[in-house]
Amino acid sequence: MTIREVANSPLPQGEDESIAYTLDTEPWGGYSSGAAVVIKDADGTDVSSTNLSGSLSESGGVITTPLVTGLTKGEIYRLEIAWVYSGNTFEAFCTLKAET
Numbered sequence: 436m437t438i439r440e441v442a443n444s445p446l447p448q449g450e451d452e453s454i455a456y457t458l459d460t461e462p463w464g465g466y467s468s469g470a471a472v473v474i475k476d477a478d479g480t481d482v483s484s485t486n487l488s489g490s491l492s493e494s495g496g497v498i499t500t501p502l503v504t505g506l507t508k509g510e511i512y513r514l515e516i517a518w519v520y521s522g523n524t525f526e527a528f529c530t531l532k533a534e535t
Contacts, residue, residue, distance in 0.1 A: 461524070474515070
């Protein structure tokens with residue numbers, strides 16, 4: 436069994452901030468391919484088209500998300516990062532709490 440929630444979650448993010456988050460895949464074994472990122476609101480609705488800007492990247496097993504932006508103060512979001520390593524699909528997540 437793997438631990439899926441990232442350390443220090445929930446993470447605060449200001450409603451006016453734009454932040455690209457990074458995830459080191461080494462604790463899960465590493466990275467082979469297939470990185471994907473989605474952000475969901477508290478209802479589980481995919482709000483990626485509104486709250487993600489730019490492109491995902493990967494280098495040396497570290498996945499960098501697109502910028503997380505435009506969060507609504509007081510709302511809770513779930514940032515999910517998926518990837519493939521050695522034929523297995525892994526997914527980690529963190530909770531983001533939008534603040535002023």
